[in-house]
Amino acid sequence: MPTTTTSIMICRSDNLSKGGTLCKKKGAVYMRALQTQAGRAAGMACMGWQQCAPIRMIETATHNQLSISIFTAYPSPQGMGKVGIRTFTCRTQCHFAHPIARRHNMVQRAFCTVLSGLAFLLFGLPGHAADIALTLATLPNGNHKYYHKLLEESLKAQGHSVIISVKDNLPQPRIVSYIEHGELTLHWFLQTKERDGKFVAVHHKLTQGLIGQRVMLIPKGDEAVYERVKTLDDLKVTGKVAGLGQGWFDADVWKESGLKVMEQAGDWKQLYPMLASKTRGVDYFPRGATEIVAEAHANPDLAIEPRLLLVYPRDFGFYLSKPHAALKPVIEAALEKAEKSGLQKKLIAEFFGASIASLNINKRIVIPLKNPTAN
Structure with a gap:
């Protein structure tokens, strides 16, 4: 596991200040900005400091040790200027790398006992905004x-x-x-x-259960195959094979329910042409109610089965x-x-409302499926 470095600001006032997160992976460097609007609680923690102090936290895979570097800015006639870097590990004795830090040793040593928890608390509390x-x-x-x-x-x-x-x-x-x-x-x-x-x-x-409501994508002209299906046993009797991606949870649901499955290794999107061909061992592709309409439009050789809704309680x-x-x-x-x-309901309606309405979900025959007991 790579080393992860997180920077968080703790401020005396409600001013917004910026830090950054640095992650190194495979020789590449990714930088992300963080902001914490630290208010009253942070002000108390800063113990009267005039400006903000970024706290850099480093956690390695081999030992859960927290190292903190504090860069403190002090006002000057020309504006703000950084004065010194102080680094210490909060699980051992504090060490201050810059001589100016000695002026505030008591404050810094008090910080040493609380900062690891406080910084994470500030980051997670509502009202402390962050990039x-x-x-x-x-x-x-x-x-x-x-x-x-x-x-x-x-x-x-x-x-x-x-x-x-x-x-x-x-x-x-x-x-x-x-x-x-x-x-x-x-x-x-x-x-x-x-x-x-x-x-x-x-x-x-995330979908308020809609993704667990499955509708079958089938080759055009195959609608009559499922006209008499009303129960899970009826669907089993057809002998039809569902196409699903290898390792998908859905495949376990279909197997647990006693239905036939072909698991596509590699790129699951190959299931669309396989289904359309009618010759490659796939008879239908069960898709979530939030997915199927767009996929049917993108694959004109396929159709949405109009009567059935295969349901399992998962999201x-x-x-x-x-x-x-x-x-x-x-x-x-x-x-x-x-x-x-x-907000979530509004976004579901915005992205999926028209599609859900076109599927006539409430008028379909519901066929409950079985969740695998191990999952």
């Missing part, structure tokens, strides 16, 4: 747009500035790899126990890469408030 940089994946069908917007608008509503950079058109195996190595900040996946252990789960349902959640675990409470708080304020 948050996110590296996210895009998907070729545009299905990423809602998740990006939900994340961005939820954080902005809490006073944060959000900087998003993207890695375009990544297949899911690469997304998983990038999350494992910290090259993506987070991604949205169906929630499973395995992922909860592998990544850092952000506990919030998408955000999963953070472990180097970005400190964002978990910030994002959870922002999403919770987005749900309470109606």
Whole structure:
């Protein structure tokens, strides 16, 4: 695991100050800005200091040791100027690298006992705005747009500035790899126990259950195949094979429910031409209610099965890469408030409302599926 450095400002007043986060990965350097609007509590912590003090926290994979460097700016006739650097490790005796720091040893030693917890507390508390940089994946069908917007608008509503950079058109195996190595900040996946252990789960349902409502994408002209299907057993009797991506949670659901599955290794998007061909072992592609309309429009040889709704109680959640675990409470708080304020519902309607209406969800025959017991 690479070293992760986080910088946070602690200020005496309500002034906004800036720090940065530096992550080194595979020889590349990524910089992201952070802002913390530290108010009254931070002012007390600064113990009367005139200006702001950035605190750089470094956590390594081999030992959970916190090293803090403090750069203090003092006023001068020409304006602000940096005076000295002080570095110490808060789990051992404080050491001050710059002689000017000796003037404030008592203050700094008091800081030494509390800063590690205080800095994280300030970063996570509501009302302390921060610039948050996110590296996210895009998907070729545009299905990423809602998740990006939900994340961005939820954080902005809490006073944060959000900087998003993207890695375009990544297949899911690469997304998983990038999350494992910290090259993506987070991604949205169906929630499973395995992922909860592998990544850092952000506990919030992103589609209000819509992604667990599955509609079948089928070859045009195959609608009559499913006309008599009313139950799970009826669907089993057809002998039809669902196409799903290799390793997808959906594949486990289909198997647990006694349905036939073909798992596509590599690029799952090959399922569209495979399905359209009618000759490559795939009869239908179950897609989320939030996904299928756009995908049907993009694949004119395919059609939306009009009668059935295959349902299992699972939703998408955000999963953070472990180097970005400190964002978990910030994002959870922002999403919770987005749900309470109606922002999430508004975005679901904006991105999916017309599609959901066209699917006639409430008039479809519901076929409950079985969640795998291990997940």
